[in-house]
Amino acid sequence: MxxxxxxxxxxxxxxxxxxxxxxEPDFTTPEPIIQAGLRALEDGRTHYTPAMGLPELRQAISNQYHLRYGLEIAPERIAVTPGASGALQLLMSVLINPGDGVLLADPGYPCNRNFVHLVGGIPQTVDVGADSRFQLNADLIEKSWKNNTRAVMVATPSNPTGTMLSKEELRDIVQVVQGHDGYLIVDEIYQGLIYESEDHTALETDDNLYVINSFSKYYGMTGWRLGWLVAPLDTTDAIDRLAQNIFLAAPTPAQYAALEAFSDxxxxxxxxxxxxxxxxxxxxxxxxxxxxxxxxxxxxxxxxxxxxxxxxxxxxxxxxxxxxxxxxxxxxxxxxxxxxxxxxxxxxxxxxxxxxxxxxxxxxxxxxxxx
Ligand SMILES: Cc1ncc(COP(=O)(O)O)c(C=O)c1O
Structure with missing residues (x-):
């Protein structure tokens, strides 16, 4: 900065x-999305939506998981948030108590450490290098797990390295994290911007994890401040209540605009x-x-x-x-x-x-x- x-x-x-x-992408937001945003404003869509997001948008995100990955993700598991940043803040607030440790790759997205600090958690960074393609893997997680570790956060593709975790690697990570009764958070905010690997989502691996995504990068909507998270059903009630308290809802015109994000x-x-x-x-x-x-x-x-x-x-x-x-x-x-x-x-x-x-x-x- x-x-x-x-x-x-x-x-x-x-x-x-x-x-x-x-x-952030140099391209402006695609025209169909901009037009939908303008229409939303003209139609007076200027009030709060439910805290978990516009039902139509949660359904559209759910449909997209079906279309791209053949998955059935109930809209009730999806929360629309002010950017992935909002999703990260919500998840940390729901999952992490003061003193809890969160394993993070170093190098990694710098704000993650601060989101952990924000709720009194302890970032437990793990050095990653070329041998693990700058990603945490099951081995590293197992070796780095401490008594107070509660969660692991990975990003695929990652910022700053652009490397990805394969389905197999994710499966192994899920096993280790669940073996410790911990939470796995997978940041998929660069999903769609993939050049030589199969596009996949961690949700294909397991339902019992937390996926973060955003309209910022692939969809070119950084300034609209819109993202989402997918969570296991048993935490959505807590997420809903926290969302009501922390930011009430994601921006309404942006949510209407995003309904166009998945069109042909x-x-x-x-x-x-x-x-x-x-x-x-x-x-x-x-x-x-x-x-x-x-x-x-x-x-x-x-x-x-x-x-x-x-x-x-x-x-x-x-x-x-x-x-x-x-x-x-x-x-x-x-x-x-x-x-x-x-x-x-x-x-x-x-x-x-x-x-x-x-x-x-x-x-x-x-x-x-x-x-
Ligand atoms: C890995 C990663 N996660 C989350 C974010 C936050 O993105 P946003 O809040 O715009 O969705 C970024 C932004 O650069 C990022 O690189």
């Missing part, structure tokens, strides 16, 4: 900045965008490798590449700062994602078009020649 602020400052001074730090017309647009993300990844990965950044694991999804920059610098924060100041290229240093070798890692986001990415690579090449 500091880097983004610095990048905006430079732009305000008239400098050109290539943004490879932004964690929108899907066609979203799949074209997915193809563009793939083209960008397929360009950027080898281009950065040629410049000496190392990617020990090929990312299968999301829109991030998490590279080892140690050939050029063992101080990724200064590297990112200098790259921005001298060449106008914004990237995210590893320190944003944890304490596991952050100084030798950088996250490159391909949330800008191919031409700009090429410009960014060219600037990085010139920067490396200079230093």
């Amino acid at each position: 500091e880097l983004l602020a610095r990048a905006r400052e430079l732009e305000a001074q008239g400098r050109s900045v290539v943004h490879m730090e932004v964690g 017309e929108t899907t066609t647009i979203l799949e074209q965008r997915r193809d563009l993300f793939q083209q960008r990844r397929d360009y950027l990965l080898p281009a950065l490798e040629e410049l000496g950044f190392r990617f020990s694991v090929r990312p299968q999804g999301a829109f991030y590449l998490y590279g080892d920059c140690s050939r050029h610098s063992c101080d990724s924060a200064s590297f990112a700062q200098n790259l921005l100041d001298q060449m106008g290229v914004a990237v995210t240093p590893g320190m944003d994602f944890g304490e596991n070798a952050p100084e030798t890692h950088i996250r490159f986001a391909y949330t800008t078009d191919l031409e700009r990415l090429k410009e960014g690579v060219d600037r990085i090449r010139r920067f490396l020649k200079r230093t």
Whole structure:
């Protein structure tokens, strides 16, 4: 965020900045969704919905699980939330008591640790690397489980590495977590943005886990603040009551707009965008490798590449700062994602078009020649 602020400052001074730090799609929300949002406002859909969300939207999400994965997920198990962030806050509040530990991968999405702290829980980060494709696995979880551990949180595809957990790996994780009587939370917010692996959901593995998802990334709706979670039926009552207290409901016009998110017309647009993300990844990965950044694991999804920059610098924060100041290229240093070798890692986001990415690579090449 500091880097983004610095990048905006430079732009305000008239400098050109290539943004490879932004964690949201550059595309605006697909037109059918925007039109549905406008219609909702014109029709006066400006009141609260039920705390768990608009019944039609919960049904539409349930239908989507059936269509994509052949699953029967009762709408009663689905809560519509203000972004995946709202879902994370709700789940932590429902599942974690003060002093409870939550296992998290490091590197990982930085806010997760703070959501655990928020409810008095203790983030128990586990270093992950190339050998487990930057993911927690059953073995790591078993070894890291402590007396106070209550839950495990994984993300597939992950931020910042873009790597995924296979169905088999998820199955093994479920077994270990259930063996300890713990909760498994699977963040699937980058679902749909997958380039070379079978699209699947943890819900195919087991019903007794918690899945987080969002309209932010694949659906291109970051600013509408809309996500959802799927929970076992025996916790939905607690989730409902907490949602009523914490945020009352997700934004109403956004919920009506999202009813269009699964239409054929929108899907066609979203799949074209997915193809563009793939083209960008397929360009950027080898281009950065040629410049000496190392990617020990090929990312299968999301829109991030998490590279080892140690050939050029063992101080990724200064590297990112200098790259921005001298060449106008914004990237995210590893320190944003944890304490596991952050100084030798950088996250490159391909949330800008191919031409700009090429410009960014060219600037990085010139920067490396200079230093
Ligand atoms: C892994 C992961 N989870 C959750 C979120 C929160 O997303 P939102 O609240 O926009 O749905 C993000 C955002 O970048 C993320 O990367």
